[in-house]
Amino acid sequence: MITELVDLVAQIPHGASVAVPANRSGPAIAATRAMIRAGLRDLHVIGVPTSGLQADLLIGAGCVAVVESAGVTLDEFGQAPRFVAAVKAGDIALKDSTCPALISAVQAGEKGIPFIPIRGLIGSDLLRHRPDYRVVDNPMEAGDPIVVVPAIRPDVALFHAPLGDRNGNVWIGKSRELMTMAHAARKTLVTVEALSEDDLLADPKHGPATIPAHYIDAVVHVENGCWPIGLSGHRLTDASAMTRYAHMAKTDAGFEEYLSLAPMAAE
Amino acid sequence: MEYSREELLICTIAHMLDGVDHVAVGVASPIPGAAAMLQHALGGVGRVTVLNSRHAQAITDGATELFDMAAQGRIGAFFLSGGQIDGQGNINLIGIGDYPDLDVRWSGSFGSAMLYYLVPRVILFREEHTRRTLVEAVDFITAPGTSDGIHRPGGPYGLVTNLCVFDFDKAVGGFRLASLHPGVTLEEVHDNTGFVFAQPEVVRTTPHPRPCDLEQLRGAVGLRVADPYPSFAGRVWGISQPKEFCF
Structure with missing residues (x-):
């Protein structure tokens, strides 16, 4: 249950549908870098309800066949350049939607209704x-x-959360869509900012916003696991790193160079 | 009092929000967000929700809650924009070209294809007023301006640009010029608008911001704006980003 990034990524098969959260709700970017290093192919990325840097990295690295989302954006850092380039080149299939349709579809998945x-x-x-x-x-x-x-029942839900415990329970705070994603997905893989020595489910303050371990297939302790994206209430977005990415990813060559640098190449 | 272009737009939009119980504002919308906060400070708006702000966001049920509130009628006004907006009030947030083979691709629809139908007073805001943005017919209808035979309590209320304000006439399904911003001519608006619009015999000028509005914006309201929109507040009013700012 409590494991390493390499083992978390090994649970994602080629061609899997992978549900991910919006930039501000905890995209697991360190895990995404590990996915790229592992050479995953033909993924169906589902933004719940949108994605950003995470989808852009995976698309640029050639890991993605289908993008199903209500938007792909780097927010204040502009358009997602690899997404835009892939759409123009016809390299990815699009399943454009709108935020509430995607969220509702995942809710239908968690309810087991069609x-x-x-x-x-x-x-x-x-x-x-x-x-x-x-x-x-x-x-x-x-x-x-x-x-x-x-209904959407993703093969995998993947996200970064503020806190986990040794039993594999994961506390998500106000980002309730992470709970919905875990309920709907066949497999839930999580990186956490910190690991608590206490049982989060037994704690009345954390319990109501905690995903019980039985929904969860891997927890990896990765401090700053959204970097360069921030984690709401915990960490700031690294604006200079995001600006640098937005600039480099504008061209194929620039993105290739980005992939070759630390921490993309190794960390 | 002298004022900036941003302050004029903020005060203009704030006026359009008077009397709304709950105004919600999406991400990356500093001028509409500041307008909602200003009208709230003036007492004309009951509550403001700004997505991704620390203080102006009483939301605990995750990404679904905004849309659930809209579907129930708990949101009175919202803001949308478009890479293209046409004369029927259709908006395009997807791109230019023959979908999915697009020449230009934008970020995506986000919540527009639901919120445009359900929020009673949707204010369209697009600073760039050109024939590139305000077109005869959008390439892709992300959300239509009007609908027949479906549940649709909401839709466009008006369109605010760098040049003017249009009202949306629901009965006709088109825009009507409401006011020209100070210094803007009617010819300028015609030259830069790709769609046909109605106009009154005498065209009003958009009112100047009042001193009391500007005092609020440059004081307490500006500080609130700096929470979700730090770079905007810094640029327009020289207010520095709160140190503990997270999203």
């Missing part, structure tokens, strides 16, 4: 390009067409 209704979307071109999204009549009330989206 689909879930979601407001909006009718008349959007997003719907035209998502044959798996359907419009149905509200069975409870006539004359109310509504979109239904299929």
Whole structure:
């Protein structure tokens, strides 16, 4: 349960669907670097509900076949350059969606139901390009067409959390979508900022926002595991490192150079 | 009192929020965020939620909560933008070209394809007012301006740009010029707008910010703005980033 990054990554097969959180909710970037070093291929990355640096790194490194997300962005550091380049080159398949549809789909996954209704979307071109999204009549009330989206049960949920314990329980704070992801996924792999010697589930303050260990397949203690992204309430984003990435990743050559540098190449 | 372009836009948007109970603001929207905080300080807005701020975000149920609130009618106003906005109020956040073979790709739809339908007063904000951004028809409808025959309590309320303010006429499904910013001519707006819009016989000028608004912005409100938008507050008012700032 408490293991090393290499062992965590070994649990992700080629072609897996991997659900990841938005930049500000704890993307496991150190684990992502390890995935790239391991040469993972054909991943289906699912942003819950968006992704950023994490998807961009994986796309640039050639690990990704499909991006399913409501957005891929470096936030205040601009567009995700490898994502944009891959879309223009036609290197990745797109499953564009909108935030609440993705979150609801993962909630349907955690409930074990086949689909879930979601407001909006009718008349959007997003719907035209998502044959798996359907419009149905509200069975409870006539004359109310509504979109239904299929449940998402990712092969893997992967994220970084502020705190874990020796039993493999993981405390997530306010980022409740991490709990939803763990409930829905077949396998949940987590890096944590710190490891507690106490049982988080037994602690009344931590317990309600703690994912029990039975949902979790690997916990790795990686201090600053989102770097250069920050961890809300714990660490600042490394603005100079993000600016440097956004600049280097603009070109194929610049991104290749980024991959060759520490800590990408080894850490 | 002299004022900056940003201060004019903030005060203009703040005016459009008067009387809204709860205003929510997405990420990377410093001018709308400052407008909501200003109107809150003036007493015209009940509550402001700014995503990713420490103090203006009472959200404990993760990424779903904003959308759940919107679906229930708990959010009165929100802001959206678009790489392209057309005369029917359709917005495009995906890109230019024939999807998925795009010539230009933007970040994505985020929550727009739901929030545009559900939040009663969606204010479109796009600083760049050119024929590149304000087009006759968007390349990709991320979210439509109007809809028929579906549950849609929300939609566009107005459009604010660097040049002017448009109101959105829901009955007609198009924009109507509401006011020109000080110093902007009608010709300038026509020359730079790719869509047809209605206009009144006498076009108003967007009011100058009042001294009391500017005092708030340069004082207490500016400090609040610096929490979610530190670089903006630094640039516009010289307010330095709070040291403990995290997201």
